[in-house]
Amino acid sequence: MSNSLLSKDSLSEAYKRELKEIRNIVGNSLEQRKYTIVAEVEFINEGRFGTNFVTVFDESGTKIQMKVAEQLAHVLEREKTYIFSGHFEVGYSEKFGALQFKPQQIEAFGNSFRTMQQQVASRELIESQYLSKYKNDFSSFLGKQRCHVALVTSGQSKAIHDVEEVLKRRPGIVHSVYRVKLNDSKSIAAGIFEASESGCDVVMIVRGGGSDTDFLVFDSVEVVREIYNCSIPVITGLGHTSNLTLADQVADRCETTPTKAAQFLLDRLGRVENTSSYEVREETSHYAAYKKPVRLPEQPIKNKKGNIPLFIVISISVVILAIIYLNYYL
Structure with missing residues (x-):
């Protein structure tokens, strides 16, 4: 060159x-x-x-x-x-x-864009009574053998992996991903609506952390309205502890991270009834190790044929054998 x-x-x-x-x-x-x-x-x-x-x-x-x-x-x-x-x-x-x-x-x-947007959205939501939805009632989930989760997030979101790692700890849980653009309120609202009509048991809206501006879409009226109108329970796991949005406030349950949202669902579902033998043995062994032994009062040993004590049966047998012996040799 x-x-x-x-x-x-x-x-x-x-x-x-x-x-x-x-x-x-x-x-x-x-x-x-x-x-x-x-x-x-x-x-x-x-x-x-x-x-x-x-x-x-x-x-x-x-x-x-x-x-x-x-x-x-x-x-x-x-x-x-x-x-x-x-x-x-x-x-x-x-x-x-x-x-x-x-x-x-x-x-x-x-003020900041987020504060102003929340103020505008809050006024409309309060007037529409969207924030008065009864929340956190997952009593019907306890003991469900199977649960289908509608996961609303970006197709490239790392939150999908975080949620999957938790959900796979319990058999009977399947999930479908409803891919949305996490910077577009209309896309998120459409994804929530589709998930609501899918026949799934619960909607989980998740995304990882980010700047405050990344979460403005979750303060939008479109997103909050769809969460409120959702026919099945909605769990949110958005960002980190400081990212509380209006979507979190109207959801049936909000958690601070995708991982915690998935763990909350597992806790509400509880263990499956057909627990494996390994788990049963493990629980029994653990309990027995700390269980104080109970002493029962001694009971007379019973003969298979009746209620006569065994030592009487043995004594009678010895006497009969002795009589037979004496008659034979004398």
């Missing part, structure tokens, strides 16, 4: 050089295009030379870095939403992508 084809620049330096070239070509054009966007502040990095670099995201979860003048940045707070008016410009580093936003005006909008 010719040495002229080999670059001595690092990838990072080459990227920066090309960004600079693009900035020189389209910079003026980008400045003429004004945008007004609503975004939530995730992180504020106080930079140098009077400029702060602020990471924001919109309601769909799309993130971008903003280059904010210091006199504007002092009003910003994390987990608050703002209306930013300004223009895009070509970035200076590959770390933050090719474009960044430079606002000229900032106006407070409200």
Whole structure:
């Protein structure tokens, strides 16, 4: 290979050089295009030379870095939403992508997207009495020999494996996966409806952990309405301990992880009746090891033919043999 084809620049330096070239070509054009966007502040990095670099995201979860003048940045707070008016410009580093936003005006909008969405959804749900559903009644599951679980989640979710590892501990449980897009409330609602009409015994909605924005869909009216209207019990196992959603609040039972959701179902089902002999022996042996022996009062040993004590029978037999002996030899 010719040495002229080999670059001595690092990838990072080459990227920066090309960004600079693009900035020189389209910079003026980008400045003429004004945008007004609503975004939530995730992180504020106080930079140098009077400029702060602020990471924001919109309601769909799309993130971008903003280059904010210091006199504007002092009003910003994390987990608050703002209306930013300004223009895009070509970035200076590959770390933050090719474009960044430079606002000229900032106006407070409200709380975090999740808080605002929950407030709006809660009002509608309270008015519709969706949150008044009777919960946590799984008494009919105790002792069921067979149980068909409708698992509503993404087809690529690691939560499927977590749930399967728990469910396989008890015979008689089968599951079907109803694949949905976990970032799309309409897709999740459709999956819940399909699972409800499938003839399964219980619906289990699960997903792994993530950022707060990943769980906004579970605060949507569409998802909550389908859970409320579901004809069979619904168990949720969404994220981790901090991810309490409106879907959790309207479900028949909510757990903090997919694994705990599956374990809850196992606990409600209990052991199957046709327990294996190994399990029976194990339980009996364990109990016997700690059971205090009971002493019964001594009873006379009985003859198979009646109620005469054995020692009397033996004595009579000896006497008869003695008489026969004496008559024979005398």
